[in-house]
Amino acid sequence: MDIKRLDFNLLVTLDALLAERSVSRAAQRLNLSQPALSAQLARLREMLGDPLFVPSHRGMTPTPLALGLQAPLAAALAQLRDVVTSARAFDPARDEFTVHIAASDYVQAALLLDFTLALRREAPGLRIALRAADAARLEAQMEKGEIDLAVLTPDGIADALRSRRLFEERYVFIARRGHPALRRPLDMKRFCELEHVMVSPRGGSFTTPVDEVLDAQGLRRRVAVSASTFHAVLDLVERSDLVALIPARMVEGRAVRLRVLAPPLPVPGFAIHMAWHNRNHGDAAQRWVRERLLAFAREAPLMKKTEPR
DNA sequence: GCGATCAGCTAGCAAGGATC
DNA sequence: GATCCTTGCTAGCTGATCGC
Numbered sequence: 083m084d085i086k087r088l089d090f091n092l093l094v095t096l097d098a099l100l101a102e103r104s105v106s107r108a109a110q111r112l113n114l115s116q117p118a119l120s121a122q123l124a125r126l127r128e129m130l131g132d133p134l135f136v137p138s139h140r141g142m143t144p145t146p147l148a149l150g151l152q153a154p155l156a157a158a159l160a161q162l163r164d165v166v167t168s169a170r171a172f173d174p175a176r177d178e179f180t181v182h183i184a185a186s187d188y189v190q191a192a193l194l195l196d197f198t199l200a201l202r203r204e205a206p207g208l209r210i211a212l213r214a215a216d217a218a219r220l221e222a223q224m225e226k227g228e229i230d231l232a233v234l235t236p237d238g239i240a241d242a243l244r245s246r247r248l249f250e251e252r253y254v255f256i257a258r259r260g261h262p263a264l265r266r267p268l269d270m271k272r273f274c275e276l277e278h279v280m281v282s283p284r285g286g287s288f289t290t291p292v293d294e295v296l297d298a299q300g301l302r303r304r305v306a307v308s309a310s311t312f313h314a315v316l317d318l319v320e321r322s323d324l325v326a327l328i329p330a331r332m333v334e335g336r337a338v339r340l341r342v343l344a345p346p347l348p349v350p351g352f353a354i355h356m357a358w359h360n361r362n363h364g365d366a367a368q369r370w371v372r373e374r375l376l377a378f379a380r381e382a383p384l385m386k387k388t389e390p391r
Numbered sequence: 392g393c394g395a396t397c398a399g400c401t402a403g404c405a406a407g408g409a410t411c
Numbered sequence: 412g413a414t415c416c417t418t419g420c421t422a423g424c425t426g427a428t429c430g431c
């Protein structure tokens with residue numbers, strides 16, 4: 083094949099078709115009309131000597147050749163984007179851009195809200211869209227450009243994504259100020275007798291790794307409420323005699339209403355990473371946001387002290 | 392609802408001629 | 412030889428339409 087005759091726009095078209103599996107949706111994605119994209123597909127078919135996509139019940143199914151091209155094509159286009167975007171100068175004080183960040187309610191409260199305010203001071207033209215993280219769909223959302231950056235635990239990050247550790251988190255024990263059970267020191271027996279509220283992001287679960295640690299010691303705590311967000315946990319603990327183990331960063335600034343103690347048993351903490359797609363790796367604006375987030379996460383004040391039990 | 396095709400339109404490009 | 416203008420061709424677009 084003579085590369086001088088190759089229309090590189092057709093490779094972008096093929097990439098969009100492989101992502102969307104539909105001529106109409108690929109056309110929408112590229113801001114072209116459906117006939118224009120259909121014609122480009124016809125030229126791709128002629129160029130590669132393969133049907134590339136065959137009609138199926140809903141949309142188009144890629145042929146083995148098209149599927150085989152998907153990964154190397156995506157990598158090549160990402161490299162091309164790197165070449166172009168890294169050459170573009172980026173000025174946070176003047177440029178206008180939007181970044182879509184996916185994270186859990188914990189990460190949003192513990193890190194991203196303050197980060198958003200700090201970032202806006204440096205980049206007034208910046209728009210930030212905070213979205214709920216869905217680990218199962220994350221890679222596809224990033225591939226489509228719906229999500230630029232995700233902040234989550236490493237087990238939710240697909241191998242194909244790039245990632246970097248932001249910080250380590252630990253759990254603290256919380257109860258409302260004036261809780262009658264905490265007039266005496268908190269030991270394991272009292273810890274297990276108290277009524278707990280825990281987080282189950284997918285809903286319905288009443289056990290966490292803490293319960294496995296307790297189980298190994300032949301102990302059991304009473305989980306009375308399972309909530310879907312950490313905010314609900316904080317609210318319930320502040321308004322009742324329920325207690326909870328909660329990531330330390332969640333209780334920053336709540337010392338007036340809450341007592342924060344070290345847990346009476348070793349509770350494994352967790353790491354928070356940021357993840358991004360190869361397509362954004364070289365983009366100057368995206369890179370700036372990632373660098374600022376990394377610096378912010380490592381500088382952000384973390385409640386290091388807990389009351390003595 | 393979807394992809395493919397057609398007719399008509401526009402923009403870009405190469406070739407050829409005129410002018411300096 | 413360089414530059415400018417005209418002309419014809421081609422690629423690619425859109426809206427309309429067809430068949431599945």
